[in-house]
Amino acid sequence: MENDTSTFRQALDALLLRDSAYQSMRDSPSPLTRGLILIVSVGVVVALVSIVGALLTWFTSPDLGAIQEAVRQGMRDMPWWDQIPSGERQEVDEIIRQQFNIGWQIARVFAPSVTNAVVNVILNPVTLVIGWLVYGLLAFLAARVLGGRGRLDQTYGTTALAVAPRMLGVVQVVPYVQTAGLGIWALICNYLAIKNTHDLSPWRAFWATVIPFILLVLFVIGLGILGGFIAAFAIQGGL
Amino acid sequence: MDQLTQTLRGALVLEEDAFVRMRDAEDSFVGGLMTIVVISLVVGLVISLVSFVTAVGASPAQEMVEVQQGMRQALEMMRGFGAFGEGPEAEEFWRIFINNFEAGIAIGERVTDVVVDTTPAPKPVVDIFQALGQWVSYPFGWVSTWMFYGVLTLVFAKLLGGVATIREMLATTSLVAVPHLLDAFGFIPYVGFLVSVIAFLWGLLVYVKGTAIANRFDTGRAFLAIVAPFIVLFALIMLFVLFVLFLVLISN
Structure with missing residues (x-):
């Protein structure tokens, strides 16, 4: 000791x-x-x-998952979303979701x-x-x-x-x-x-x-x- | 303690004895560290308190409205100066731009709501912890800058014939913190910026004197040792740019 x-x-x-x-x-x-x-x-x-x-x-911090969902929902409500042909929307949404999730996953590692x-x-x-x-x-x-x-x-x-x-x-x-x-x-x-x-x-x-x-x-x-x-x-x- | 106060006061008027006392003190590094920590805590306390009072007084929704109004005004001003062009095409561009801008602001509002709804602690508690964290972080920022630049300057000072030890160098250059007490007034609009500039220039003079006394050479060489890291950094960047240009030329 x-x-x-x-x-x-x-x-x-x-x-x-x-x-x-x-x-x-x-x-x-x-x-x-x-x-x-x-x-x-x-x-x-x-x-x-x-x-x-x-x-x-x-x-003392907000829920990152809820913020992620709010931003994603907000992006889908933006005017440019309506300009995508309806037949391609699902595909575009999937690509955006993948890219979007990578960023948030990186943020979660450092948070x-x-x-x-x-x-x-x-x-x-x-x-x-x-x-x-x-x-x-x-x-x-x-x-x-x-x-x-x-x-x-x-x-x-x-x-x-x-x-x-x-x-x-x-x-x-x-x-x-x-x-x-x-x-x-x-x-x-x-x-x-x-x-x-x-x-x-x-x-x-x-x-x-x-x-x-x-x-x-x-x-x-x-x-x-x-x-x-x-x-x-x-x-x-x-x- | 009286002697330390006297030393700090002497440093403000670039009194040689103050720097020599600091350099030759038995536990010179501890004196320097105390100087930096105490002054950074005083400055940090004022700044953090101001941040806390501002945060408590504001509501997130109100802040969003102010941001939106400010950005909208700036965009309208840019449009007035013709930044978005003129004619029917420019009008159409402006309409699409503003629609997307409003949608972006809507995302901000939605996120603000989520932040308020999903934070377990009430807002005043969050504000207290954020201000406390900001205050406690102050000495770490100041100490790391002091040590990093002190080591860098010492290396160049040695190349220029300086004889300071790391402890002596850190002790005398810690006095740079004294004029930076003025940074506590940095939150005052317009005046704060001016005061910060004065603190920086005054601090630079103290740093030059401290480097000279620690290394037992003249202030000209001390100044050179202080600016040398920037010169070397600039030269390295230029070399890197030339190297990239050379590669581009070779590949063509």
Whole structure:
């Protein structure tokens, strides 16, 4: 319990960009385990609190389905509808309905909902842990290439503290709150984590922090190009 | 707290000591963060309260009527200037256009009714939560802008020979928030815009001074470090446009 409290205090210090937090995490006996516990705890707590926010949002929001139906009905009452030949109306209505539903389905995915909030209790920590594992490994490799001296478990421990800004997500207990911009705070925390773990100069620490993101962007672009080639090949090959 | 107040007051008149005190404070980032959060909460409180009072005083149906009247007037004015052309064809176009416009407004009215009918909470409760959400969001918006631009400027400042740490940079540039207290008056028609422009320009001066003090270089280089992200962005856009043009030419 004492360990958990000190990890939480470290996270608060990390949030306030205090080097001591990163240094004590680096020098702790089990930085990887402490980092994992911190990330899972933050992910679960923020997601649980967000359920209350989602409930309040539902309580103060209109029914999206009813709005969808009102707009659809209204479109059918517009003058241009009467100009469609009666024989083609059913077909046109079906095409419009399909296109119209796609837009609303996308809106529903992004609209806050209690179901999404409950699912996030599992999804949020899992996503955070996967992101942390991938980023930590890439940052460790980048830092080592740039002359860093820290170990992998130390890198994981200190970069776990970059989850600290996400703790502020608890304000999502209030509906309609936008917590945009926590990513840049987390990036600064990652910079301090890498700098303190690997004892790098500011420029080297900067590159070790951003190289994982550059690699991830290149990977996504590569995947997109590969997907495009496969699609083009499949179309040309008549698959 | 007294010292922080003194520092904030000094920043307004670009007093060098105020920026140096902020930079060299033991927990400089915390001081900067406090400055941004407190000022954004004050500004946000005023703006959110005004939004709340306006929302409580208005009914959705009345708002729809006002929107309809405003748009109708604007369209009539455009027609008066000949924006829709002249002659029988233009008349026919105008008739069809207005019919569809009225139908569009009817959809808006229908949606307004649905919003009122299907929202479980009464409207004043919705207004309270929306205003509260808007208020609590304010510090997040301000902090993210402060950090994002601070990091970007620091990168260019370093390239220009600056020596600031990330904490020093964020601490001194947090003082940019002080003139932006004027943004609290942004809701006043006409005057609000003018006040916001003054706050922006005053804030720019504070930002230049803050960048210079944090990096221990002159204000000329500080200004260059601040505008450099825009120059680079513009250059990148131009390069992208040239690249697209090149591809188009090649494909032809």
